[in-house]
Amino acid sequence: MPGSRRQRNADDASTSSSIRTTHPDVVAEFHPSELARTSPTKLSSNSEMLVDFVCANEHTYRATIYDRVRGKLPGVHPQRQR
Numbered sequence: 557m558p559g560s561r562r563q564r565n566a567d568d569a570s571t572s573s574s575i576r577t578t579h580p581d582v583v584a585e586f587h588p589s590e591l592a593r594t595s596p597t598k599l600s601s602n603s604e605m606l607v608d609f610v611c612a613n614e615h616t617y618r619a620t621i622y623d624r625v626r627g628k629l630p631g632v633h634p635q636r637q638r
Contacts, residue, residue, distance in 0.1 A: 557565050573599065573601075574597045575596050575600060575625070576597050576599075577597075578601055579625050582609075582621070582624055582625055583596045583616060585609045585610055585611065585624075586610075587607075587608035587609060589606050590608050594607075599621055601621065601622065602621075602622055603620070603622060603636060604620050604621070605621055606620055607621055607624070609624060
């Protein structure tokens with residue numbers, strides 16, 4: 557979405573403030589398709605972009621980068637459905 561708030565968040569991250577630099581543990585959980593779609597060096601920890609993640613138990617779930625950096629799991633995460 558060019559010009560959208562999410563796109564501006566993605567474009568505004570400098571290398572030193574990119575999520576790859578500040579939160580490599582979160583980037584390590586990006587779903588492989590996300591790494592093909594976007595570059596973590598262009599995303600900041602405040603980004604509201606929805607991203608697919610894969611947890612340590614190999615569950616795939618979607619969350620905003622902002623929420624994931626703060627340790628929040630979405631209500632639809634498989635571990636929350638039990």
